[in-house]
Amino acid sequence: MKLYNTLSRRAEEFHPGGDTVLLYVCGLTPYDEPHAGHAMSAVVFDVLRRYLEFRGLSVRHVQNFTDIDDRIIQRANRAGVDTGTLVGQYVESYLRDLRTLNVLPAHHYPRVTEEVPAIVEMIQGLLERGYAYGVDGDVYYRVTRKPDYGRLSHRALESMVAGARVDSDERKEHPGDFALWKAAKPGEPAWPSPWGPGRPGWHIECSAMALRYLGATLDIHGGGADLIFPHHENEIAQSEAYTGKPFARWWVHNGWMLLNGEKMSKSLGNTVGMREAIERYGADAFRLFVLTSHYRSPLNFTDEALRSMRRGVQRLASAANAELPGRGEPFDSEPFRRRFIEAMDDDLGTPGAVAVLFELAHAVHRGRDAGQDVRAAQATLRELASVLGLALAAEAEEEAAADAVPFIELLLEVRQELRALRQFTVADKIRGRLSELGIAVEDTPEGSRWRPVRE
């Protein structure tokens, strides 16, 4: 398959370096509830992983949590709890939401605070090799030491300095130098180190954890497009300075999520909670929303868009789950599978793949009407949908409050008798009232069916 590489700014034919695809994805800093943008990123890399596995590759997936930083300390102080408590709460919330979203769990979720010795060791090595220097208990990376600094974000060191809007710390040799280790201020959580008590800087953790859990050279390093600079640029610098080997063969970045046309981010205060988004529209609808546009494009979160996805999911689910008799000529769904693969092979072309799913759903309905045996096509539809992580569950029993199911069925039974007696006014009233309560009733030749409808 072809996969776009931020390093070369081109889609390149992807082959892992070894038997297993080594995938490292930058996770989040759990200082607040995760939002829909985090969910988007999770879905994108989940689909990448699922597709690689579908194509017969095994994948080792690591995603970190940056569980110590200024914002975490700030929030914890404000809330009057220790940082571990605060972090634990948001990590748990995020992992729970990932499960709801049907995101496959990573093989490891390392956390900075549990990797401090490995980080210290790495910083030590960088100091020894002359890539870092200490000042008053801080340690900085020396960006001028390696000539290729800036090759991921495609910018020259000089231009960064020229455009810098931040007051440069006078103690740094170069304004672009960044902290590997930060000396502890009074009252801050701190770990011992050869340079005194402190904590790791923002970028070093990923380098250390990637090295420890996946090795010196990753196949794919992923994250949001905003991480390209400075985070990923700095990771490359540190890692390659330390190991002398290429850090990642592919750099894959997902586009931003916008809310009503503006970047969704906590600092702008325009976020939609991950949980809220999933609960309001459903996991499948959210995933479909993400996958209907290309992963590198910005994605605009609007109520209208999400609602339309919810309808689309119903369409796919109805085709995938309809109980059909196995009679007639078998319908050949292989061309759909080929087109699905063709789309996905082209830099994870999920929009095209989704289109194939809808066409296959359509073909299932058509084939049924034409008296064909479409059960194999339904199986293909479910299989390909699952590559995109779409559950297409027969939601009826699952989602409605379990307690209500017997009553719904009782009402439908009564209604059926009324219809047999041609008491349509009352029968329609039952259907109408159930609809208002979020239960859609469909009469078919085989009897009445119902399903919950989100509002």
Place this chain on the structure above:
RNA sequence: GGCGACGUGGCCAAGUGGUUAAGGCGGGGGACUGCAAAUCCCCUAUCAGCGGUUCGAAUCCGCUCGUCGCCUCCA
């Protein structure tokens, strides 16, 4: 100021040199139905504007207008 992305039907969104310009949602008409719903059939775009390259451009180049992002914490 530097770097980058984008502008396709009512909405969302593919396509990046030659196909009838995917697909979804919505809308209109029809079939089915007691009526609906679901489903099926039909209809619903010339690609921001201008100029250029080419036998041929939504697709390449230039300019204009507009939107967004990165350069600072951020998936």
